[in-house]
Amino acid sequence: MDAFFASVEQKDNPELKGKAVAVGGGGDRGVVAAASYEARKFGVRSALPSKTALKRCPHLIFVKPRHSRYKEVSNQIMAIFHEFTDLVEPLSIDEAFLDVSQNKKGLPSATAIAEEIKRRIKEETGLTASAGISVNKFLAKIASDYQKPDGLFVIKPKMVASFIEKLSIEKFYGVGKVTTEKMHQIGIFHGKDLKKRSLLELTRLFGKNGAYYYNIARGIDDREVNPNRIRKSVSTENTFHDDIRSKEELKKRLEEATLDLHKRLKRTKFKGRTISLKIKYSNFEQITRSRTVLHEITEYREILDLSNKLLNQLELTDSVRLLGIGISNQMKPNEVIQLTFDF
Structure with missing residues (x-):
């Protein structure tokens, strides 16, 4: 979907149509959750502090x-997807992969299906969507971002090699900001540069992700569209109105977060064995700590005790602007845990 949260607000409130809109908190401590395309022209993006957003776009409406x-x-949109195929893998509230190798409507091509889905979304929600079509997930995701908003872009099999070679590394799906910077440092700026690196070298530099980078540089992505993706974590975080300077006050906020x-x-109904604590300082430096136990963490008191232990491990080096905690590492069906005993 195109600027989903902001587009919904503009659709529901016609007075916002055509204006620079940001969804999020507009105060000194607020953060932009989503921005309309009118706001993006001024450099307003999600995760940007509201104060910075207002400096870039003084007429921004929060x-x-x-x-x-x-x-x-989102439920309306996902329902439309399922009218065309059962192989729908949601990535987020406003985005999904669809495998249309076979489709319920009997349409002759993936392009025809995408055009019809876009038309239905516009007709039923009043919103625009952008579609990417290609031979695998990696390429389809890149194509979906290529002609936003209201775009439709196809990367055909014969286009794959030349398209990837010319693509800037920061536009590669699965290559984040930190990895992009590391790649730039070693001379990887485009797909053609990545393709020159051996599997051994990429594995040495990027660990288990090295094989993924090696494959996508060649247009290889064998991941199937999985309509039954399992939730991997549950978390919560809070950006404080005023920076917190003492660990005692932080513990009070930790109780609220817990x-x-x-x-x-x-x-x-999620259950996991790893608890994680995230802290972001006023200078935006971020640190995380985690701990894994042998059993599933479900009770309030245990979550609080474990998160307090993680907090006690930290020496606060600055005032804190954000605190977050989460549970992950869900047990797999029929998984057996090796118990240990003191003799």
Whole structure:
């Protein structure tokens, strides 16, 4: 979907149409969750501090998020997807992979299917979507971002090699900011540069991700569209109105975060064995700590005790602007844990 949260707000409130809109908190401590394309022209992006966003775009209009409304529209869109194929793998609330090798409508091509899906979304929600079509997930994802907004881009098999060779490395799906910087440092700027590196070298430089980078440089991505993706974690975080300077005050906020996380775990019925603590300092430096136990973490008191132990391991080097905690590492069906005993 194109600028999904902001587009929903513009659709529901015609006064916002054509204006620079940011969904998120507009105060000194706020963060942009989503920005309309009118705002993006001024460099306003998601995760940008609201103060910075207002400096770039003084006439920016902030709107508080309405997550229940976004979920409602998302359900409409996902329902449309399922009219064409059962192989739908949601990536987020506003994005999904669709395998249309076989489709329920009997349409003759993937392009025809994408055009019809875009038309239906526009007709039923009033919103625009961008579609990417290609032979695998990696290329389809890149294609979906290529002609936004309201775009449709096809990377045909005969185009794959030349397209990847010319593609800037920062536009590669699965290559983040930190990895991009590391690749730039060793002379990898485009797909053709990545393709020159051996599997051994990429594995040495990037660990287990090296094989992925080696393959995508050659247009290889054998991952199937999985309609039954399993949730990997549940988390919560809060950016404070005022920086917190003492560990005592931070522990009080940790209790609030633990209560919120516990509610989310019960709602999602998620159970995991690893608890993680995230702290972001006022200078935006971020640190995380985690701990794994042998059993599933479900109780409020245990979450609080474990997160406090992680917090106690830290020496605060600056005032804290953000605190987050999460649970991950779900047990697999029929998994057996090796117990240990003291003799």
